[in-house]
Amino acid sequence: MKHIILALAGLALAVGPACAQQASAPAGNVENGKTLYLQVGCYQCHGRAGQGAQMTGPRVSRTEFPFESFLFQLRHPVNQMPPYEAAVLSDQDAADLYAYVRQMPAPRDPKSIPLLNGTR
Ligand code: HEC
Numbered sequence: 001m002k003h004i005i006l007a008l009a010g011l012a013l014a015v016g017p018a019c020a021q022q023a024s025a026p027a028g029n030v031e032n033g034k035t036l037y038l039q040v041g042c043y044q045c046h047g048r049a050g051q052g053a054q055m056t057g058p059r060v061s062r063t064e065f066p067f068e069s070f071l072f073q074l075r076h077p078v079n080q081m082p083p084y085e086a087a088v089l090s091d092q093d094a095a096d097l098y099a100y101v102r103q104m105p106a107p108r109d110p111k112s113i114p115l116l117n118g119t120r
Contacts, residue, residue: 027095028092028096028097030096033096033099033100050104051107057080061101061104062101063098
């Protein structure tokens with residue numbers, strides 16, 4: 001029993017800082033993020049509303065990625081996305097982009113779109 005309690009305490013210590021880190025995304029400038037989103041071409045694959053498209057790239061609006069993962073995807077994309085190195089896009093630019101995509105409007109509920117519900 002004592003071992004289990006010690007193990008749980010250890011787990012809490014290990015998880016605690018990870019959560020604290022996630023909460024501390026650097027402050028970003030939404031306006032500049034919007035400018036960059038268009039300037040460096042994110043919109044070409046992810047759409048102007050960040051909605052994504054089957055053939056070009058996934059939805060990025062309101063991303064739930066923590067900032068570290070978002071930045072990692074920009075620097076080392078996993079698949080088809082082109083890399084954005086620090087010389088092209090600084091960490092602060094990435095923070096601005098992050099702030100911008102995080103505050104994009106939520107997609108509409110499909111039930112509220114008549115065309116998708118056979119009521120038109
Ligand atoms: C040429 C097309 C293209 C461009 C330009 C592009 N992306 Fe991507 N993006 C992708 C594709 C395809 C993926 C799927 C994973 C991969 O290929 O790395 C992706 C994945 C992502 C993801 C992870 C989403 C998820 O849920 O897995 C994020 C976040 C992202 N892109 C942000 C951006 C931002 C911000 C920019 C502009 C700086 C950008 N992308 C530019 C094609 C693109």
